[in-house]
Amino acid sequence: MNRFLIPLGVFVLLAAVLAIGIEHSPDKGLIASPLLGKPAPAFALPNLTNPAQLVRSADLKGHWYLLNVWGTWCGECRAEHEALLQVRRAGTVPLIGLDWKDDDSQARTWLTQLGNPYESVAVDASGREAIEWGVYGAPETFLVNPQGIVVYKHIGAFTQETWTKEILPRVSMAAASGS
Amino acid sequence: MRRAPRVLGVAALLAVATALALDTTQMPDPALQARYIALTHELRCMQCQNESLADSPVDLAADLRREVREQLLAGKTDAQVREWMAARYGDFILFRPRYSWRNAWLWGAPPILLLVGAFVAWRTVRQRTMLLAADDAPLDEDGRA
Numbered sequence: 001m002n003r004f005l006i007p008l009g010v011f012v013l014l015a016a017v018l019a020i021g022i023e024h025s026p027d028k029g030l031i032a033s034p035l036l037g038k039p040a041p042a043f044a045l046p047n048l049t050n051p052a053q054l055v056r057s058a059d060l061k062g063h064w065y066l067l068n069v070w071g072t073w074c075g076e077c078r079a080e081h082e083a084l085l086q087v088r089r090a091g092t093v094p095l096i097g098l099d100w101k102d103d104d105s106q107a108r109t110w111l112t113q114l115g116n117p118y119e120s121v122a123v124d125a126s127g128r129e130a131i132e133w134g135v136y137g138a139p140e141t142f143l144v145n146p147q148g149i150v151v152y153k154h155i156g157a158f159t160q161e162t163w164t165k166e167i168l169p170r171v172s173m174a175a176a177s178g179s
Numbered sequence: 180m181r182r183a184p185r186v187l188g189v190a191a192l193l194a195v196a197t198a199l200a201l202d203t204t205q206m207p208d209p210a211l212q213a214r215y216i217a218l219t220h221e222l223r224c225m226q227c228q229n230e231s232l233a234d235s236p237v238d239l240a241a242d243l244r245r246e247v248r249e250q251l252l253a254g255k256t257d258a259q260v261r262e263w264m265a266a267r268y269g270d271f272i273l274f275r276p277r278y279s280w281r282n283a284w285l286w287g288a289p290p291i292l293l294l295v296g297a298f299v300a301w302r303t304v305r306q307r308t309m310l311l312a313a314d315d316a317p318l319d320e321d322g323r324a
Contacts, residue, residue: 034267
């Protein structure tokens with residue numbers, strides 16, 4: 001009896017370790033962001049629709065915002081555009097765009113043709129700002145709280161479900177507890 | 180059959196072409212160049228994930244190589260560059276895992292398993308030698324050990 005119990009125990013242990021490994025495998029898509037729970041990177045970048053102005057993180061303090069990393073070269077960004085427009089219509093949380101390594105005039109055309117879901121769009125021509133946020137593919141969306149802390153990161157196309165299941169509960173829970 | 184060598188030739192040329200075109204960065208001195216090459220080989224391209232920054236043709240890898248170059252030129256140490264990358268992309272960007280409590284088992288498990296294996300081997304060998312010793316013992320009058 002004991003002869004089989006030990007190998008069986010070892011097998012179960014090994015299976016558990018491997019199962020945890022597979023569950024947390026980055027191949028499943030999500031690489032946990034080290035930014036979660038930390039202050040959002042400070043930035044001051046040219047405004048896409050009004051290049052004379054700057055979009056500044058300092059101006060965003062004091063209320064919730066979503067930072068959406070996109071580009072006209074990104075197919076998934078087109079797929080999520082309708083969901084972003086709905087966020088804009090809901091009006092609960094402002095969307096700030098980060099136009100990542102893009103052509104400015106193409107980006108402006110995109111917003112005119114498809115509609116503009118953003119309160120303002122910051123231009124990241126060099127790609128340095130995206131690196132500060134640990135972005136490794138567009139689209140990515142960050143939820144930042146009034147204290148300027150990153151509380152959630154969504155990787156891939158933003159959907160209606162992301163909004164109702166991930167964003168709204170976080171924002172309204174904080175509102176209910178008075179922060 | 181006659182085609183095969185030509186196809187191989189083209190393939191070889193393409194391989195050489197991409198290898199040459201990918202990263203032509205030249206650092207001002209050989210020591211910096213060596214550190215640059217070492218660092219870009221031990222940092223992961225987050226987009227392709229199984230390639231290093233040095234091997235990856237994607238845009239983001241080029242941007243991150245630019246960071247490595249500029250930070251080395253600014254006099255940062257290798258550890259500072261790694262730290263900077265991990266602060267933004269997590270430990271996942273480091274092909275060589277760091278020592279930390281979270282992955283202590285990663286470093287601790289091999290020696291522990293080695294000790295367990297050594298103990299099992301020692302016990303088995305001892306049991307066998309005891310059996311052999313019993314075999315060698317002179318038989319008693321009934322012919323039993």
